[in-house]
Amino acid sequence: MTEYHWNLDTDGIATITFDASGKSANTMTAAWVAAMEEIIARLGATKDLSGVVLASAKSTFFAGGDLQDILGNVMGADDLFAMIERNKAPFRALEKLPVPVVAAINGAAFGGGYEMCLAANRRIIVASPKAVVGLPEVTLGLLPGAGGIVRLTALLGLKAALPLLTEGTMLPPQTALSLGLVDEIVEGVEDLIPAAKDWIRANPKAATQPWDSRGFRYPGGDADAPKIRQLAMVAPPMLFAKTRGLMKAPERILDIAVNSMRMGFESALRAETRGLCALIPSVEAKAAISFSFFGMQDIRSGRFRPEGAPVTFTKSAVIGAGMMGAGIAWAHASRKLPVALKDVSLEAAEKGKAYSEKLVAKASGRGHMSAEQAAGLLALIEPTATDSPLRGADLIVEAVFEDIDLKRRVIQESFPLLADGGIYGSNTSTLPISVLAESCPDPTRFIGLHFFSPVDRMKIVEIIVGAKTSQDTVRKAYDYARQIGYLPIVVNDSRGFFTSRVFGTFLDEGMQLLQDGVDPVVIERSAWNAGMPVGPFAVQDEISLSLSKMAMVTHKTLDGMLGVVSGFGRQNTATNRIVPAMCDLGRGGRARDKAGFYDYLEDGTKRLWPGLADFVIENRHVPDQDVSDRLIYRQALETLRCLDEGVLRTEVEGNIGSVIAIGFPRHTGGALQFIRSTGIDAFKTRCDQLSSAYGERFKVTAQQLEKLDGYRLAA
Incomplete structure (x- = not known):
């Protein structure tokens, strides 16, 4: 009983208070699974049981799976399937109990924690901004695998459930109540268990879940309802427009949610398990967990902050x-x-x-x-x-x-x-x-x-x-x-620091591709397809070509002032050629001249300027894959150089900065995580190919690659 406390009152209501030993939060560990199996057995053996209250001794109610375990998973498919099925089995057992079950949510309940709440007959939450609920697994490259997809779709209907499942939004109490994710709000934590027990006493026969009731119909319409069939048809292209096909989790969630309405409940739960099994080993999941959870946690917790008393600024x-x-x-x-x-x-x-x-x-x-x-x-x-x-x-x-x-x-x-x-x-x-x-x-x-x-x-x-x-x-x-x-x-400190150096390579490679005869439309589209927010020409227009030209002049002045040749932007040869020429043509960017790589029309639309063809040096017939790789590898390489030179202090900050500040494709987990996910040898091989075809700016050394902790080139 190191994972929970048991209390059975005189009315026969069992209160189970989760309290993971030695941890600040309750998570779905092996110890928790064993405890849940024990809890189910005790509940089944308790005479005159009239109800169950699920509570928490932690400041949060319950988190999801242990992400360290997920990140380090080396199980085969069969073992992984069996483990997930075992983890979620207690939730089905809870909702099959012949007595009402109430979740008393005292703090955040997310992932597996909220999936446990979905297995209860009623969800009561405290009125606190910290008491948020939801299924954020999609943001980690995963899906809710403990019944979350199947139960939320059955609880809310497909139309209401899909945005919550595919976006992973965490909701505060009032919003959760209005959408139907919780049933009641109480003012204080001390009110939770009494309210839960009051409801059990008032509803002694409310033990059957809606989806287990005879004649159950999905809210908003069953699978064959015209509106649901139409939604199932339009949802995939709408989802693709958001994910660009770069993230597997949202697509699998959509597929499972739709098909859960067409099969039996138990079969739907197994389909959900198979979907999670497919995602856990994926590159996207490992990248998302490393970035969205552990990386962000490192930054927010102050891991890289120098020691000392906290400071608050007042003026x-x-x-x-x-x-x-x-x-x-x-x-x-x-x-x-x-x-x-x-x-x-x-x-x-x-x-x-x-x-x-x-x-x-x-x-x-x-x-x-x-x-x-x-x-x-x-x-x-x-x-x-x-x-x-x-x-x-x-x-x-x-x-x-x-x-x-x-x-x-x-x-x-x-x-x-x-x-x-x-x-x-x-x-x-x-x-x-x-x-x-x-x-x-x-x-x-x-x-x-x-x-x-x-x-x-x-x-x-x-x-x-x-x-x-x-x-x-x-x-x-x-x-x-x-x-x-x-x-x-x-x-x-260095010229351009980290973000400007790397971002400059993205802009320059767009112009290098232009010089190589690649259609500007293909360049912009390739950047978008690879996961960049916008193409290099669109973003260059927004930040202003005139400002980029001013930066060039400033650094030349600085070189003269310091008596050095810094080499800053040395490899950005296309930028150095094209940007000043564009400015001389009165095309300094959107804000300044309403003209740059694009023409900006009076009706608010824009189109690529036909005159860009004048900057082509040679039509090199660059393959489509090379176009995408040049835009992405160039940034990853410059990030690696920043790490090698000591401009970047940590990989975590390099990944966070590359995604949030620069716009490096989020599904990769950041520029350095991209190198890790590609594989050290595969990355070097591809760099060698690009360097041989397009120049030394794609060259990478063993010394640079070995700056990635724990990695060495294969002999």
């Missing part, structure tokens, strides 16, 4: 009220951090605040923010053209144009405004932090804070550590990012 300032500065000010105010927004004129600063006003108006219009909340948020942003509101800030973020002389002047003038112990961050995408730090009197308190556009949606910050940045400053910057609700990844 901040942002210098530069352009697109980035305005977005950063919003990020501060949205998390109740007061911010002074400074620009060269009050009018410019107020224009920056207007960005937040638009976001507030949109949120209010959708009912996501009350008038009082909107006014409170905007009151935290103080536009200014003077230094006075900045004085005494414990954080200043410089966000002026990517011009090194301008940045150095602003930093030198504003650094003294910091409070004692405050830190100064520069929002730069490529300029070396160590060089910028020379402009301030205390470089130990200077750090890079690279936000991404649009700031209100891109919830990640690349924290760049300069040569003299102290660990105390890194710790404070890490806490700052988490305070405003952003994921922090910490990298070391």
